[in-house]
Amino acid sequence: MTNTRSAWIVYLLLSGLTLFTWGVARAGYSGLGVTLLVLGVALLKGQMIGDWFMSLRGLRGFWRWVIVLWLLLVGGLITAAFMIATGG
Template sequence: MTKTLSIPRPCTRIWLLMMVLTFITWAVAQLGLSGQWLILGVLAIALVKGQLVVDHFMGLRRVRGFWRPLLTGYLLLLGAALAGAFFL
């Protein structure tokens, strides 16, 4: 029992990971970087964080059927549309 309590919950690890990813986004911007790689990198980080929310906060990872693919598809389509608008 004590051993179980000493291990951080999975959601706590996800929360910390998202905080770190957010800092990376901000730090990259603060370095004055710009252009294609900044846009792609920052967009990819945003999509990863979005998927973490879908899977672990909304809890769709454990839900059967189309719900998780629907939200993942939403993120991928939105990411593709934004990347297209920035580069094409």
């Protein structure tokens, strides 16, 4: 049974984190640290969508981790690419 109260909380958190990302962009911050922070926030948001909106939280086995794995894969590859870009 979907809990509407937790949905509200997740929704507000997602909106807040989105505003944070936007703020970083508006302020014009750059650099690897900030970039990876923004990416981390996005992954966190993705995780919240997977866990709460897609209701994967209560599962066991493969499907419990499918979104987490996807986020880690994508996040890892993007991080690697951005580190290469900064290093090279």
